[in-house]
Amino acid sequence: MPSHPQRSGQPTESFTTSFDAHVDAVPGSRHDFVEWMRDAELDPEMVDDLEVVYSELAANAVAASPGPADEVRVEAEIEPGMLVLEVSNRTDDPRRLPRTPDLDDPLRSNGRGLLIARAFVDSIEVEVTAAGRLLVRCCRRLAPLH
Numbered sequence: 001m002p003s004h005p006q007r008s009g010q011p012t013e014s015f016t017t018s019f020d021a022h023v024d025a026v027p028g029s030r031h032d033f034v035e036w037m038r039d040a041e042l043d044p045e046m047v048d049d050l051e052v053v054y055s056e057l058a059a060n061a062v063a064a065s066p067g068p069a070d071e072v073r074v075e076a077e078i079e080p081g082m083l084v085l086e087v088s089n090r091t092d093d094p095r096r097l098p099r100t101p102d103l104d105d106p107l108r109s110n111g112r113g114l115l116i117a118r119a120f121v122d123s124i125e126v127e128v129t130a131a132g133r134l135l136v137r138c139c140r141r142l143a144p145l146h
Contacts, residue, residue: 018071022068034054049140058087
């Protein structure tokens with residue numbers, strides 16, 4: 001049985017999942033991610049924050065995928081003092097990165113996923129990989145053990 005990641009921030013077993021780019025797949029994968037973080041004994045508030053981040057990034061990946069049969073991939077790992085979460089999807093236009101949200105329209109119903117995710121993490125990067133995947137990588141510092 002694989003060992004579970006620990007809150008100490010030592011390198012551990014990573015979280016990996018993939019699912020079809022369909023909105024119905026997001027809740028189950030999010031649940032698995034939350035359980036992985038709980039098994040890691042992360043601070044419950046941090047788990048709640050990162051659940052929001054996961055939801056936003058996974059929903060963005062589904063919406064940005066060219067079709068529902070495309071694969072969304074998620075990887076997370078705990079490095080010393082840091083949790084790194086990566087979500088990627090295939091893109092049919094490698095030159096098009098996500099837009100900055102329109103902050104002048106407070107009633108806009110979409111386009112705020114990255115903005116929401118940024119509120120809960122220490123850093124976030126967006127790139128298109130050589131394999132033609134739109135990759136969002138975010139990092140969140142882990143609270144030290146007392």
